[in-house]
Amino acid sequence: MKKVLPIFILAILFSCQNNTAQVNAKQQAVINADPVEVPLKKGKARAYFASGCFWCVEAIYESVKGVEESISGYSGGHTKNPTYVSSNTGRTGHAEAVEIIYDPNVVSFETLVDVYFGSQNVTQVNGQGNDRGSQYRSIIFYQNEAQKQVILKKKEALAKKTGAKIAAEVYPFQKFWIAEDYHQNYEKLHPNNGYIRNVSIPRLNRFKAKFPELLKDNDSH
Template structure:
């Protein structure tokens, strides 16, 4: 039995990985030059993956200066990913959000703080019971300045908490908007079991521990 347990543990570890994450195509994504998204009408955009996008969009929309959070897919090597395709783990994409925000009201640095304050920092390839590479945590940077912010905050938090943070850091390439039925899911389906039992509790945990001055009065 003592020999079986380590074997099972090893099998579970590798089951959380897949060839899409280690393929040459995926490595090219991770090593690519970042794409910078221009500010439009005073609004900037930032991109994060942190588990199910139904949860994450509500968290960011509770922050002052954030106009909208759009659910989609990013970080992979295939074009036009769909929900069904990304769920196989073979596209390399993770469920992600596009945050449209006013940089005069909320900074990119604060958005990164929101990111780290709203998830299980040490969980690899998932959040809660949502497990698989499509639910992995990724922070996307569009330029060297953003990369430095992410790296510095991640390293400081690891040192402060004495942990290994699971979130990956990727150069942003492209964001693919998810199917219409995924958008604003938490607001449109408040009675959904997942929303009531997973999304809303995660949102409330975040709001309870984040500086109130940075949060909207109502969400």
């Protein structure tokens, strides 16, 4: 027992340190900040979501009609210039996130929120599947009060429907940091990678089966 107890205590301490991203003062300031609204650029809007591994989320959104591009990166934290290595420590406050560039005349922010909730395990805290840690937590970002209300209403409706607590945090958008080049379009470029074959593609296929009406024509079969 003497040998087991210190290990147990270390595990608890590590767990606590890994979750400090969500409770320290700097992180609280991010949560309490006024949202930053990203203006339209050439008629395209931008939205930001965190839902586990960004390789998976990027591919899901790029299959959606009206989405021009999905970019992997980091958001939601209190440190500047986060990297893959630093975000994996759980001490930056950032989560793996995606920037969705979309045509609001084709797909609405409301639909993108439906895609978000419909493509993940909505009750899992600090991760998706075996990807665990605050860097994999679910966060949905709003840029104005209207978006915040859309998110909160859909989250509340989902909680009532499932009878469960929805894990996604709701943050004011501040800044999106683009991830390293090798993370971009990872699923498309590495279809035979073990993680992609066993985790990303099955997750994408589950989404496609659930929302066939939202898919681009070349993704519908």
